Amino acid sequence: MSDVFSNNNKNHQVIPFRFTRLYVTMLVTLAVLLTIGQGVTQWRLRAVQNELFIIRYAALQRHQSQQIVKQALQIADPGEQTKLATNIAELRRVFDTFERYHLEGREGRVSDQNITIQLSDTIRQMYRDVSPEFEAIQSSARRMMRLQRFEEVSQPDVQASLQLMLTNEKPFLQEIDAIVREYTAQLRRELNQMQTIELYLYMFTIVVLLGIGLLIFRPAARKLKQTLAQLIAAEARMTSANKKLLSANKSLKETRQKLFEATKQQYQKEIDEQKIRTSYLIAGQEEERKRLSRELHDGLGQMLTAIKLQIEGLEAALARNRAQTPEANGPAPYAKNLGTLKNLITQTIQETRTISNNLMPTVLSDFGVIPALKMLAENDRSEAIDVTFETNLTPDMPRLNRDLEIMLYRVTQEAVSNAVRHAQPSHVHIGLFEKDSYLHLIVTDDGRGFKPTSKLQRQKETDDLHEARSQANGTRESNRRVSQGLHNMQERAKLLNAKFKISSVPGKGTKVQVSIPYHTQPIHHDTY
Template identity: 85%
Template sequence: MSDGFSNNNKNHQVIPVRFTRLYVTILVTLAVLLTIGQGVTQWRLNTVQDKIWITRYAALQRHQSQQIVKQALQIEDPNEQANFAANVAELHQVFATFERYHLEGREGRVSDQNVTIELPDRIREMYLAIRPEFEAIQSSARRMMRLQRFEEASQPDVQASLQLMLANEKPFLEEMDAIVREYNAQVRNELSSMQTIEAYLYLFTVLVLVGIGLLIIRPAARKLRQTLAQLIAAEARTTAANKKLISVNKSLKETRQKLFEATKQQYQQEINEQKVRTSYLVAGQEEERKRLSRELHDGLGQMLTAIKLQIEGLEAGLARNAAQPAANGTVPYAKNLSTLKNLITQTIQETRTISNNLMPTVLSDFGVIPALKMLAENDRSEAIDVTFETNLTPDMPRLNKDLEIMLYRVTQEAVSNAVRHAQPSHVHIGLFEKDSYLHLIVTDDGRGFKPGSKLQRQKEAEELNSVRSQTIASHESNRRVSQGLHNMQERAKLLNGKFKISSVPGKGTKVQVSIPYNTQPIHHDTY
């Protein structure tokens, strides 16, 4: 069976072609048999039908001949004198039809039904035999139809024509009956012959079908059963192989899913660890800035303030001793003390500025909105206009501490980069709440840049080769800008925010951070 199936696989078109030829042969055979049977039957039926029409019109001649005799007698009858003209007209009509039917019957045709047959010799002989009687009736009827008045009917020739018609009526009727009987006999013979032919065709069709069943369908069915058995066996083997493949595929999917889950967990763990490390790093930076701010404010700031007080006291003492001028007429060290006082005042102011930048007290005390307002005011100058706009109300709950620090640091870094490197005339800070997101947007109208441009890196390399010292400083500046952008992006990622920067050379820069916004009040500790 396996070898047979292999052969079928090698010649997979043999069986379909054989069965196609088999069915086509059967259908063609049956179609030919049915066509022949129907053709013969229809031909014989048409022949019989034509003879039936001829027989019917032949039988009508008997009735018409009787009507002619009747009308002739009424013409001659004195009681029908009043209807003489009507009887003559009726005789004209009946005789015309009778004459046409008889003449057409001699030729084997019926013009009313468009039927024409070939008359048998026996019928032709019978029509020749009846011809004298027909001509006698024909001549008598024509003489009767030529009468114009009733009185003419009593003329001897008219009476002779009437007697001739009456004498030939019976022989005509008998011979027409014989013709009709001959037609009926031939029709019965035709029907009997047709029944015999139908019986032979039916028997032949049955024999052909039996032969087809024994010689074609039976071997084909045997071959088909063998093929089906082979296909069932092959299907069983295929089903078993499919089950194994499904099992292996399922195992592979489970393994792949486990590998995917493990990889996903590892990747998520790495991301979480990176976030934790970055969070710790940022928190450490903030704590370090807070510590430096306190030390600068409480330590160095107080010390410089004390120095300033001492110098002011010294200056006051020197002023009191101003009445005792030196030998050259000047106050000793007065100019140096004034310079030292101005320098110490600038040092105190710078220390306070550094302390405020490291950790502004307004951010920890009042929140991010006042801190951003103060940042805009501090960075505003005669050359650069810095504005701040927000749709957040002052009486709203404080934001999360980490969120406020992130917003402030990103704004601080963006404004610092714009002021130091973009040479803008206007910097705008926007803080808006929309669609459950908090959007921070910092834009400037400076010279802009092309982020990640190979042309910019190539230009920097050329400048590095041409002017070493200047390019090193520019490269360091660009590196600080790039590091600042990276820091802003990392800060946004820590709070699941979206960071986007867009810039076009000569058209300014736009920095945007979008953070999911929690409208619920949050407990806020001091920094």
Template identity: 60%
Template sequence: MSELLNDNTKNDQAIPFRFTRLYITLFSILAVLLTGSQILTQWRLRTVQDELWIIRYEALQRHQSQQIVKQALQLTDGNDPKHFRQNLAELRQIFQTFELYHTEGRAGRVKDHNVIIPNSKPVQRLYNGIAPEFMAFQRSISKLLSMQQPADASLPDYQASLQLLLDNEKPFLEEIDAIVRQHTSELRNQLARLEEIEFYIYLTSIAVLLGIGLLIFKPATRRLKQTIAQLVEAEQKASIANKQLLNLNKSLSETRQQLFEATRLQHQQEMDEQKLRTSYLMAGQEDERKRLSRELHDGLGQMLTALKLQIEGLEAGLKRASADSETAGLAAYSKNIANLKKLVTQTIQETRTISNNLMPTVLSDFGIVPAIKMLAENDRSDELDVTFESNLAAGDARLDKNIEIMLYRITQEAVSNAVRHASPSHIHIELIEREKYIHLIVTDNGRGFNPISQRKAVPRPAKNGRAPSQGLHNMQERANLLDGKLRIDSVPGKGTRIQISIPYQMQSVHYDAN
């Protein structure tokens, strides 16, 4: 066939025609073989399934015969008269099924599943051989089923029927087993023949496939090599052009990536510089607050305290003079001095409060937990309940100095915003260390607000000269300096929840209070 193809290479129409005709012929043979094999296999499998039903009914006769003997013994047992009617009904039902299965097995059919397979001669001979035992079963059971009451079991006729049943039980079991074995052996022989036929069909299919390979694909492969060579040559030229385009594209991608990286680095540098400037600014603010706090405490506070002591001394002298002279003028002076003393006391207290807000000494001396706890106690009043909880014990390792200051300032800002704008009756502060994060959560039950509209709104000065959203902006800036995240959850009329999460791993930190 390959020679014919080679001889007709000049005829562009003869080669496809011969190739197609041979291809269709060989594949038609293969299709016929495979289809015939499938039809034969399916037919034999259905036959095997039908014969399995026959074998199953034959095997069930063995079990049913044992049940019949058992039920007959229970029926003739005089010790169980209460279940006589029940045993009689069960024996009748089992024997009817037994007769049906035996009759259908002898005829080679199963009516329930529409199966009809004539028995082979060996199987039929075995069924003829078991006929006496089956007839003995019929006579015995028919006699036992005629019993009217439990006392009939002791009569000689019924005892003889029972003995006849027992005498034929074992021969019946042995012969029904022989029938099952014979039927199974015949089924195995049929399967073996089916496997042999399948094997020959398989060999023929392999031969056809080899013919397809030798007579069709081998000549076709030779013809295709020339076309493939031309395609390879064209592909090489296209590959060279493609490589050039890829190099150009790679250069463009590298240039674009470099521009992107330069832009990103510039933006990151600007962000870092902005963060550094903000950090320096806030550090300067904290230093200035510390200086003002120290001056208020050490300078003005001490002078006011000395003034108070002088007024107390003058008040004591006037009281003694008033007691000696009992003049009304001295009493009036004493009253004015008492008012002056009260005013000086309030001034000293206010100075201490301002000094503590600027830089609380408890923060620098004992840490963030006692500082926030004192902040909550100072802001607590009859109209406002401020609570605080933390899983950081006061004796635990101190946090970094900058983190403690930032957390304290954010807490101050959050509480101040809630008191100033939300009018809450309860504020709850939480400071939690979990999964290498420090979480500060401030929750109030005030009037709440819309966080989205608050961020979009243009800041306008409030009555106190401060924009409403300036506090949120300050908290966001402080959180950014610590690489933290600020989350605000608020619904008008349902309160506000502010959470700041800062990445931090607890460790021993040396803190300089100066």
């Protein structure tokens, strides 16, 4: 057996081919032995089970014979003469079963269970010996079953049959008992034989297992012990190498993490710088709007007002001069031109005030974003377009942060302006709501809508899209203004870390939504 494992050192196989073949052979042998033992055991158990049924039916004949004698005595009893028919019916039922069991027992079969066994010569001889007693009980019972009236019981042949049954009852019981004992003895001998066979199979199985242990597992254990020693040594070497690799990997991870942090900081710094530049740019725009608004209102507005007053004074002077000249009949030729000039200057003053208010509405700086949005909705409302404003914020709420109010107003102004100028809506709705600790600005219209790009930040894609559309309908400049306006709205929202979302479907209107965390406590408000 040592040769089986000697090849292990030559070809470095853990389990050589001959070892595998021997191992499989012994396992197959063990499986065959166990299968044979199990088959024999099951076969003998079925035979024993059949014999137990035969013994049981043989033992039942003792009880049935006693029932037959009992019923015969009841038939002959004068006190039971009213139950003669019942007793005869019960005797017939018990006798039929008794006769069938006895006749089948002679042949070694039980029809109820479909069982047939081979009877020994001893059992057959014992059944032949009990035949006279059985036939005597059989003939007596049949005579008793033929009775029609109770008076026939006193007839000599009936009394002789009853006496014959009583005489043969005891010998029949003794001989049936002997048959049952012989059945039991034979069954015990068969069980002992089966037990001996099982013991031999068990001992042979133990020998095979010992052979497997000595011839296979013991040499295999020695070889596995050597292999495990080699594996442990290799594992120690591999552990040492892994430690070095882990150390190098750890250093690499730390370096990569530092590089990632530096890149992240640089990226965040660039984003912050971009935000600062954008914030400064927007702040500069707001300051420039404020300056232009003030100059329009205080400079150009006052100059136009002065011109209007001069024209009104000139008109009054000309009217007085005309009144002092009686020869002038009819309206003066310059009166119509002066009226037209005065109306034109009045419209120019109103337009200047509107431009000044749009650049920097005084209501926004004086009263806050809610009155400013209300005024924006009223100013943009016309006969063709209905602009409405709705909010759940109370008028006595604390003023919002200056930058937040400007952002909300400018986004609303841009959204409403785009809708009024380009979407051709019939209704524009402005909503400012506080919900779930967020302040939501929602501007919706029922205009013609459009198909927004996947990323509004990519301004070039938007401009290319509008340029392609402009070639078809000649609205290049208008579409570019819409695209730039959407970009400006998004940039304003991004500066305050607000969520900006725009959704639109061609033919179904547009929805612009800005959401920002809302603080219920009073916030410091700077003067515009």
